[in-house]
Amino acid sequence: MSKPLSLSLPAPVAAYFAADHGDGDAVARCFAEDAIVTDERRTHVGREAIRRWKTEASSTFSYTTEPFAVDEQAGGVVVSAHVAGNFPGSPVDLRYAFVLEGEQIAQLEITA
Numbered sequence: 001m002s003k004p005l006s007l008s009l010p011a012p013v014a015a016y017f018a019a020d021h022g023d024g025d026a027v028a029r030c031f032a033e034d035a036i037v038t039d040e041r042r043t044h045v046g047r048e049a050i051r052r053w054k055t056e057a058s059s060t061f062s063y064t065t066e067p068f069a070v071d072e073q074a075g076g077v078v079v080s081a082h083v084a085g086n087f088p089g090s091p092v093d094l095r096y097a098f099v100l101e102g103e104q105i106a107q108l109e110i111t112a
């Protein structure tokens with residue numbers, strides 16, 4: 001199996017994907033205090049709600065996330081990633097649309 005190409009991700013986005021393999025607290029620290037995450041048609045507002053979302057997802061399923069494409073657009077960054085694990089429909093390629101505010105994530109929408 002070949003090694004994936006190294007992507008150049010903005011620091012807050014790289015921090016999110018690095019923390020995604022850790023716990024909810026590590027992920028929550030990547031976000032602004034009033035950030036919004038939309039995943040599986042559910043919206044989570046604020047750092048505490050984001051921490052609960054990630055903690056619940058990580059305790060329910062184990063998975064790996066491998067970003068393979070990045071597209072920086074006005075006001076945001078879109079990352080495509082291959083996600084594989086013990087969840088229904090695995091593996092799947094997901095689209096992570098980030099809106100950044102300085103060195104933190106203000107908004108994230110995850111879609112298939």
